[in-house]
Amino acid sequence: MDSSLSVRTQHIFGFKGDTNGSIYYIDDHRVVYTAGHNVIIYSIEDRKMEFFPCQEGTLGISAISLCPKRRYLAVAERAERAIIFVYDTSKQRKKRPLITTDCLSQEYISLAFAPKQEKKFLISMGGAPDWTLIYWQWDRQKVLYAAKVSTGSPVYSISFNILDYANGIICTGNNIFRWFKAVEGSLKAQNTGIQKKEPHVSNNFLCHSWLYDGKLVIGTDAGEILLFDQNCDYRGYFTSGMESWSPLCILPFSNGFLVGGEEARVVVFERNTDDLRMHYARSQRSICVTNQPTAKVKGMSISPNSEDTLILSLDNSQIYSIAFSSEREEAEPLSDVFHTNAITGLDVCIRKPLVVTCGLDNSVRIWNYLENKLEVAEYFSEEPYSVAFHPSGFHIVVGFADKLRMMNVFTNGIKPYKDIHIKACREIKFCNGGHMFAATNGHLIQVFNFYTGENPPNMQFKGHTGKVSSLDWNEDDTSLVSTGWDGAVFEWKLYSKGEQTSSQKYSRKGAKFSCIIGTTENRPEGRMLYVAGNDKDIKEISGETCLRSLDTGVTIGQIALSHSGKLLFAGVAEAEKPGAIRAYKFDPFNGDYIEYQAHCLPIERIRISFDDNFLFTVGQDGCLIIFEIEDKDFRVIKREKEGFNIFAEEILVTKSEIQELFHEIDNLTTTSKELETNNKMQYNMALEEKQEEIDKLKQQIHQESLQEKGRYENLLSNKKEMENTYEERIMQLQQQFEIEKQELKTNFQFKKNKEVERYLELSKEREIRAKEAAERIERLKSEHTKVMAEREEQFREKLEEVRMKIEQLSRENEDQQQDFEAKCKRFEERNERDLFELRELNIKEIQGIKFDCDTADAELNLAKKVEERLKEEKNKKAEEAKQMDDELERQREDIKQLNELIKQNTKEIKIRKKTIKEKERRIYELRKKNQELEKFRFVLDYKIRELKRDIGPREDEISRLKEQTNEMEKELKHLESVNEKLGILVENLRLRQDGMQNEITKQREKLRKNQARIQAFKDGIYDCVQYIQEEKKLKEAVLKLYEKFVRNETQTKGVTTEKEYVRQCNHLESTITGLRKKLKKVNKVHHQDLIRIMNQNVELINEINGLRKELKFLNYLKRQVDALNQKGGKKAIIEDVTKKEIEMQKEEIQNLKRKLSELETGRPPSNGRFSEEMNSFS
DSSP states (O other), rough: OOOTTEEEEEEOOOOTTTTOOOOOEEEEEEEEEEEEEEEEEEETTTEEEEEEOOOTTOOEEEEEEEOTTSSSEEEEEEEEOOOOEEEEETEEEEEEOOOOSSSSSSSSEEEEEOOOOTTTEEEEEEEETEEEEEEEEEEGGGEEEEOOOOSSSOEEEEEOOOSSSGEEEEEETTTEEEEEEETTEEEEEEEEEEEEETTTSBEEEEEEOOOOSSSSEETTTTTTEEEEEEOOOOEEEEESSSOOOOOOEEETTTTTTEEEGGGGEEEEEEOOOOTTTEEEEEEEEEEEOOOTOOOOOEEEEETTOOOOOEEEETTOEEEEEEESSSSSSEEEESOOOOOOOOOEEEEEEESSSSEEEEEESEEEEOOOOOEEEEEEEEEEESOOOOEEOOOTEEEEEEEEESSSSEEBBBBBBBEEEEOOOOOSSSOOEEOOSEEEEEEETEEEEEEEETTOOOOOGEEEEEEESSSSEEEOOOOOSSSEEEETTTEEEEEEEEEESSSSSSEEEEEEOOEEEEEEEOOOSTTTTOOEEEETTTTTTEEEETTTTEEEEOSSSSOEEEEEEESSSEEEEEEEETTOOOOEEEEEOOOOOSSSSEEEESSSSEEEEEETTTTEEEEEETTSSSSEEEEEEEEEOOOOOOOTTTTSSSOOOBBOOOOHHHHHHHHHHHHHHHHHHHHEEEEEHHHHHHHHHHHHHHHHHHHHHHHHHHHHHHHHHHHHHHHHHHHHHHHHHHHHHHHHHHHHHHHHHHHHOOOHHHHHHHHHHHHHOOOHHHHHHHHHHHHHHHHHHHHHHHHHHHHHHHHHHHHTTTTTTTTHHHHHHHHHHHHHHHHHOOOOOOOHHHHHHHHHHHHHHHHHHHHHHHHHHHHHHHHHHHHHHHHHHHHHHHHHHHHHHHHHHHHHHHHHHHHHEEEEEEEHHHHHHHHHHEEEEEHHHHHHHHHHHHOOOOOOHHHHHHHHHHHHHHHHHHHHHHHHHHHHHHHHHHHHHHHHHHHHHHHHHHHHHHHHHHHHHHHHHHHHHHHHHHHHHHHHHTTTTTTHHHHHHHHHHHHHIIOOOOOOOOSSSSHHHHHHHHHHHHHHHHHHHHHHHHHHHHHHHHHHHHHHHHHHHHHHHHHHHHHHHHHHHHHHHHHHOOOOHHHHHHHHHHHHHHHHHHHHHHHHHHHHHHHHHHHHOTHHHHHHHHHHHO
């Protein structure tokens, strides 16, 4: 088959109710269930479906099971040897099949995954005749264990222990209760019955389930609910409280469990902590599907995360949803209400996206195949056999056992309007134009005029000897072809004019044809006919000969040909076998096909939409399946050729409904008129009240403006007085500050001179001491050299005497030698003593130098303090700049508020009250600001008194005066800005008051003009009403009224507050420019101060670095002296060390003198601040 053509399942309306474990929640928005020969994942929110089609050749789905984590789905299918498929619902992928020879059954009746090991283990229960339990390791397609459960009694369900899958497997059925465990490579039964069970309790166990706390619940056919613990020990039983009611399924939830059964009823059991044995009790709450009293609940599932929605599947192929968490428990269809029995009729509308079905459940339903929903459902007292849809979509014809009914299709129902007496009509077909329809009556064919319902004699066709099963019109509606159970094919001409009205095309004895279709006549080979029947062939007929007979191998019940002529669809109708769809490539028709799984029972009808986009099939399983036909290369769409780009939107409405609508319109118009008159009266009354309020507010505003004017004058006078007093005080403080500053300068200069004189004296003393130390050292050196020379002479003389008397006076020589050594020691000790005295003198001089270093450190600390204070001043300046920025932001916000107030003046009278309240709030803020000014005055007086009273040390006094002057400057600037704001606000208030008075007068004038205009318009309408019976005069009067009030309408727009707005904008711009200039000056001064402070910091850092170097050098000298003190011994070393020490001390003194002169002459200018700080430190 051509790869460019494909068929895809789009939607299935139906449900397979006989599947064990029929429905499950995958998550809160998706549900999985079976329909036809497919497994469906249905999205509740967008009504979309995903499909897992069954294996080709299987006989249907017998059971499904979803794992506890809701990822894997096991599907058991009937076959000659039962087979299981596992699907991954998250990836929508089929795993490998599970098939074994250990089970001889053709089906598995129950499946279950192992909790916490669902990726590995699965159990399945085979049906008759062997009832074998299979334990699978499904990820490896391996059977681990197999055990026979029953010898003949049916088994209904199996399951793993929910808390521990290794703790056993439960199997229940009719007189069967088995508990198996995997022991030593096989499944061994732990018990074969229920111990301690009451004798009257039934042994027919229909269903069971494990609860979340590990307990086991079993339901019997007598309505008892048995309770077991984790080890399958019997605890007791509950009763359902209803007679002849049997449970069929059990579902656990967080607070208990649900039991569903007959009468479409669900019984709720909840936890009961008071009952220590049973732990559960039946709740008063009961859930029931009220419109399905005879149905049985076959499956249940609850939303996994929230547990707020419960879905029920019934045995009559319906699915209902119930709000489980709410008190309202009305059941609603999950998607739509499906057919509950086989569907016998199907037809598609041309002009609307609708398809009609009828079935053995006595219903006719109309479905919307684009929106995937049920539009209309109508139930009758007898079974409909066939149905046909008019091309317009407004009418249908339904065949019943004793009549044909022509019906109109409305939005809310189907209503018959004509009956035609034809019995058991099983085939109805509208012609392409819709003006005729053909119906079968046994072996007779009758063609009716749709609009009159007449059947003339020349439109009754006889020729078949058996029941007619299928009809097909040709393209121009001039003839139709038919086939039936007699194996004959006829062509009937409607407008023959004396010619033969019928001709037998083909006949085959023993065959029963169920469907016939024909191609268009514009083909080169002419119109070809195709028939299908119980002979498992599709025959191609041209004229009276059969050109080809295609053996299909199966019974084909229905065939359909696409309008494009590319595909031929055939529906399989083998008894008790799934009904598949075969798509044959038609051009050429060589027998190549692709099979698509559709229904689980034989197909009854097939139809294709007019645009070849959709294929519709119905079957004995009660399902309507919609397929989408995809043609990648080309698709002939007649709808676009003929100009029908969209479906028709017209609907049928009855006369009574139109009358009701008109009656509602009249009622609404009368009520609207009444409301209009009431609203006018209320408007006039409210307008009068508002006018009175405006007058009162005007008077109030006038009085308040006078009061505010007086207050403003008082504030202005107070402001001037305060400015004068503050200026006088500031002048006094500045003079006092200058005097004290001058005194501090003179004192500091005096102290500085004293310190310089003292330093010079100390330096002179130091030089004198250094000279004395040098002289003393020279004197000691000379004395030492003299003593050494004298002693050397004495030693030489004694040595000569000893040489002369060496032989005689050896003992004396020894004594003298000892005396010489003792004297040497004494001389050395004396020299050491002299050196120690010199060292002490040097140490004292070093201490003096250290003292000078300490003074330098003190000066360094002073410089650091000055630096810190300069940093504080810098931070203060930054804070001042920030405050000025904040002030500018506040002024900008004030400008925005003023602009908004100017815009508000142009609004309607409704917001006048708000503006008046805004004014009152502004006045209140002005009062607050006045109070703040008084507070500032009091604070300033208090601070001045504190300054005069708390004069302490000069250092604190200078800093405090600086801080106070800065604060006073800030306060003065703030007062100036506040005074400017007050002036602007008062001026705005005055201008606003004038503008409001002008606006009020204009509004009054407008109201008066509008009232006069309304009265004139009413008079014009009254004049028009006088000519209500005369059309021309009425038209002329309306035109005059239009000319007068519409075309020649002049709009007068007065200039309201534009000049005032411009003036205020100019004033605000000038204020902003002044503030910007002030800000630039302040920033400039601040920048200069920052540069000066940075230069001073650099110079101080250089001084600190020089002092640190000197300190390091002094430490080095100290270490050298200590090293020399530790050494003793030779004289030459001592003399060198003393010389080096003296030279280093001289260099040290010269360096200190130079540094001192540099510090005196090269100190950077600090505008008196550094000198003041030094003075305050001293």
